[in-house]
Amino acid sequence: MDTTTSEIRPITPQAHALSFLTHIDERRSTLVGRIVEAILRNEPVYRDPELQYDLSDIVDQNLKEIIKELRGGPPSLSPARRAGRTKAENGIPMASLLHAYRLAGITLLHEIDEVTQSTGETDAAMAATAKLWKVLDRFSTAAVEAYREVIDESERRSEQARRVHLLALLSGMAPHPTDSLRILGLPETGWYAALASSLGGDGDDPEPRYTSAQEFAVIVWAQDVGMHIGLAGASTLEKLKAGLAAVTATTVAPTGASHPFGNVSDLPRAANQARSALRCLTPGEHRLSLYGERPIELTLVSNPDPVRNLITEVLGGVLSLDSSGANALLDTLDAWVEAGGSTGAAAAALHCHRNTVLYRMQRIAQLTGRRISHPAESAELVIALRALRLRGHE
Template sequence: MSDMAVSKATGGAVSGRHDLRDALDPLSEQIADEILHAEPVHPDTRLPAAVVQPLVRANLAEILAALAGEPSSLEPARKTGRVTAAEGVPLDLLQHAYRLAGLRVWEELARRLRSRTDTSALLRASSRVWFAIDRSSNVAVRTHLEASAGLSENMARTELLRGVLTGAVHDLETARRALGLPADVMLVVAVTAPGVPVVPAAAVVPPAPDGAADAARPTVRWLTHEGARLTLVAAPTSEDTYGALASLAARTRTGASRPFTRLADAPAALVEARTAVRSLPLGRVGLARYGDRPLDALLVADGERAAELATAVLRGLRDRDPRDEELLLATVEAWFEHGGSGTRAAAALHCHRNTVLNRLARVADLTGRDVNDPRAAAELYAAVRALRLQGEPL
């Protein structure tokens, strides 16, 4: 039955002064409050007010528009179904919320119509209210079921990918097909540090039908674990696998394993990727490939020994004012970065060459290590790198 047909069937009882849209705000506030403070069947699935209130208002606006004989898209009901499915809200609570809304809308309409003596008009108005409520409720329930099914499938694929990366899955050929990974390609595992901006809602996209995966372009599957993003990339060449990570690495600290071909090597590759991402100093974004920074990889692989090295070598600097310490550390880094050239280090630091040499002399006095002594310089460089790379393990 269309909105206009229902409006005619009620004899106009919901039009004119009986249009309830002027009560949208107080009604939506009342309904949201009742939903939020009702005794929940499952307390852990209660949604916060910041989520419930706008959903209630949007749904009620659509319902009241339908009562007034205007068309409605039912998009608020669909959104409600998606949100409640994603948050694990049971269907009975979702349906109860719509019943609450129906009762409050009918009470308000009955209050406005109680001066009428035409009982049949009240019955027709009641029929229209519950028709509008049921229509929104049915759409929300159907969307909830569809979204829940999709989430369940996605969660299953996520756990399958987790099993591949951790070595818990042994039937790797079946796993490859289920994840939609092409055969006979190069693989790379990547770890992106916590704080990835704007990621898709789904952790693992549904794979293409078996045999339909396009081996000519990268296939990316990922999940999140303790805030970090774990990614498995399949592509025709090693460079293609790294290229698929370029946009991600442009915004975040990302570490990638060496390329491999057997899915059985994924757990070892995950270890490499974790080491690689930790070889990027905190605050610096980019892609670190395992093997590109062998000294840094060694330092982060044994964080306890690296911390001891930094403390032992740099103790004299660490006892100074933090600003002075940072100035001397930055000078040491610039000197090493520019191949031991005082002139180029000075240009990078925007100071005179003699200033750089004087600072390095102070470092030698404070640490007992002169940058002109190869063995002392090696210890100094390793200690500074160890200090810069200290951070939480991923």
């Protein structure tokens, strides 16, 4: 190892006065040995012969950059990040990682004291000592961040772990929500929306993929009972809305979404909103349903028992017909509603004569006892029809 000082060039006037740091750098190999000895003595986990890294090299590279920063030079945090990644990959606890940095700082302080006793740089040594703990804090923070990245990536690769973290968040049972968000790759602070998507009858559908939406928001999925459940997150409300708009434009399966929210405590409520929004879609509707955009359907899916009675009470006469007769009347009523009550537009949509539509609407009035010309009775027909269309989700 080259321990000369040619590679360390002080760049501030104050740095020229810190000659004791030059002496310390020249003795760096000895100091590295003392730090490694202190770590091995105080942290037994580092003594494992199976560890796949060179502790002395990691200490030397970190010490080199710490001294460089104390002298006023531009440091590199790469050695600190390497230390964090290496310790995580070898299963060394984070607490041991942080303790190693503290031991290195204490050993370096003793070295400064020894050297400055001979150089007389007492004031400079005090200033360097005060700065040392700030430098060590930056290095240890960088190491911890790299450590967490390794751990998070490992957990992210585990589908089971991802499912557990996501379902725990959406049920309000996550012990540390911000940790779960980070592990899932979601922003720890920002805006979110819960999602729910239909699952096929065989329960083996792949989770929805919305590549274009990922440009604006992170979307993660897990399989829940009878559906895919997901969570979208972005740093700002605008980005989240852009992500949901991209989902709307490229929907590959019936999907429900909650209102956007910014507080993780709202996750369970948002999950329920997403499930309700999904149930507001009729079978075959492959689109995104936002919670609350269909108030009638939302009311219907929230009260299943009264809805069954409503269907029987209002449309029972129509449903008593054979399937072809009932479907013809129901499709006509559907077309008439979609056409805004226009008989001509409904006839065009059904590819039949206008008089056919008039006859069928009269037949519906006879069988249901509801007149389409009466606002309240017409509303009952519309609501009962929408309730019937939603029955495919049951």
